[in-house]
Amino acid sequence: MMLTVRDLAVSRGGVPVLEGVSFDLAPGRALVLRGPNGCGKTTTLRTVAGLQPPFEGTIEGAGERIAYAAHSDGLKSMLSVTENLRFWAQVFGTTDIAPALRDFDLEGLADRLAGNLSAGQKRRLGLARLMVTGRPVWVLDEPTVSLDTASVALFAAAVRRHLAEGGSALIATHIDLGIPEAEIFDMTPYKAAPRAAVQDEAFL
Amino acid sequence: MIALLLRDLRLAVRAGGGFGLGLAFFLIVTVLVPFGVGPETGLLSRIAPGVLWIGALLACLLSLDRILALDWEDGSLDLLATAPLPMEGIVTVKALAHWLTTGLPLVLAAPLLGVLLSLPPGGYLWVMVSLAVGTPALSVIGTFGAALTVGLKRGGLLLSLLVLPLYVPTLIFGAEVARRGAEGLAVETPLLMLGGVSAGVIALLPFASAAVLRINLR
Numbered sequence: 578m579m580l581t582v583r584d585l586a587v588s589r590g591g592v593p594v595l596e597g598v599s600f601d602l603a604p605g606r607a608l609v610l611r612g613p614n615g616c617g618k619t620t621t622l623r624t625v626a627g628l629q630p631p632f633e634g635t636i637e638g639a640g641e642r643i644a645y646a647a648h649s650d651g652l653k654s655m656l657s658v659t660e661n662l663r664f665w666a667q668v669f670g671t672t673d674i675a676p677a678l679r680d681f682d683l684e685g686l687a688d689r690l691a692g693n694l695s696a697g698q699k700r701r702l703g704l705a706r707l708m709v710t711g712r713p714v715w716v717l718d719e720p721t722v723s724l725d726t727a728s729v730a731l732f733a734a735a736v737r738r739h740l741a742e743g744g745s746a747l748i749a750t751h752i753d754l755g756i757p758e759a760e761i762f763d764m765t766p767y768k769a770a771p772r773a774a775v776q777d778e779a780f781l
Numbered sequence: 782m783i784a785l786l787l788r789d790l791r792l793a794v795r796a797g798g799g800f801g802l803g804l805a806f807f808l809i810v811t812v813l814v815p816f817g818v819g820p821e822t823g824l825l826s827r828i829a830p831g832v833l834w835i836g837a838l839l840a841c842l843l844s845l846d847r848i849l850a851l852d853w854e855d856g857s858l859d860l861l862a863t864a865p866l867p868m869e870g871i872v873t874v875k876a877l878a879h880w881l882t883t884g885l886p887l888v889l890a891a892p893l894l895g896v897l898l899s900l901p902p903g904g905y906l907w908v909m910v911s912l913a914v915g916t917p918a919l920s921v922i923g924t925f926g927a928a929l930t931v932g933l934k935r936g937g938l939l940l941s942l943l944v945l946p947l948y949v950p951t952l953i954f955g956a957e958v959a960r961r962g963a964e965g966l967a968v969e970t971p972l973l974m975l976g977g978v979s980a981g982v983i984a985l986l987p988f989a990s991a992a993v994l995r996i997n998l999r
Contacts, residue, residue: 651859
């Protein structure tokens with residue numbers, strides 16, 4: 578298994594929002610998280626990415642195998658597309674950024690400053706970053722925001738290639754991505770029962 | 782790590798990067814002081830080491846909130862935290878980049894500005910030495926303050942209030958080295974104390990900065 582999550586409970590601001598979440602992610606599989614706004618999709622992804630400790634439960638296989646893409650793309654507006662991508666490639670210890678530029682149709686924009694890109698182009702650059710991380714588990718939070726239909730298709734193709742190479746993906750999204758390998762995981766039944774706010778132990 | 786350092790340096794020197802902000806502020810302070818206190822050479826040369834140190838310290842303070850806040854706003858701090866770099870390394874590199882773009886220019890500019898304050902001839906070397914030894918501590922302490930306040934709206938005020946008391950030992954010993962040097966006295970004791978403060982904060986604070994940053998990113 579790429580990723581094994583057991584009885585996970587996650588909290589936002591010290592209040593549990595989800596509990597009893599369990600799922601497995603096998604190589605070549607994608608899991609699409611669904612649920613209404615505020616149900617804890619982002620919090621779950623941040624917990625899996627290791628930015629936040631789990632409130633309860635265990636996550637196995639995370640850590641150094643996760644490539645995380647958040648709502649913000651982490652781009653520097655004063656660096657060019659190539660410079661942005663090359664920086665992340667160097668951070669993750671890879672060198673080849675050409676396939677990422679090609680797969681997300683960024684070759685014509687390579688020398689433009691990221692600050693001059695449109696919202697959708699920035700998003701494509703943010704997603705291209707995943708390909709230069711060389712990591713097997715993609716954890717994606719609303720990856721298709723501000724993408725047009727053609728770009729969603731580019732993204733879906735990139736995810737499918739990643740899955741075909743033995744990678745896996747955990748995606749929170751509301752739209753149909755057109756990825757037949759993806760299973761839907763509805764988070765609504767795992768809403769946490771109301772309990773008293775618990776102080777985050779780090780602040781005690 | 783080197784990639785992060787080079788990126789930060791490149792961003793600092795590009796338009797809007799804030800390189801030169803501290804230097805310009807340092808210049809303004811030292812140019813204005815003679816107008817404020819009057820053109821009396823004796824008085825000016827007596828206060829010159831202290832004025833240079835206070836100017837350098839405030840110039841450093843001015844750019845602290847950029848160390849982490851910009852990376853937090855565009856989301857790269859989250860992504861860096863999930864990258865294979867240790868958080869301690871990230872904050873150390875951030876502090877180093879801040880020193881290279883803010884502290885080092887101040888060290889190099891100080892002798893030129895010393896002329897405006899009629900710094901005694903013996904003082905130039907020791908102003909530079911004391912700033913070279915002391916400003917790395919300012920950057921490292923500043924990064925700790927930036928890590929504490931990252932994510933807060935208008936965190937700049939809180940950052941200054943948190944960091945200023947921590948700057949006091951560096952200021953006292955740094956200005957003392959410069960003053961004694963300018964007056965031709967022995968500088969060993971305050972220089973050792975200044976070096977001790979810098980070595981101590983460089984060794985310890987990155988761990989504290991990394992710990993508070995991890996909590997702040999939750």
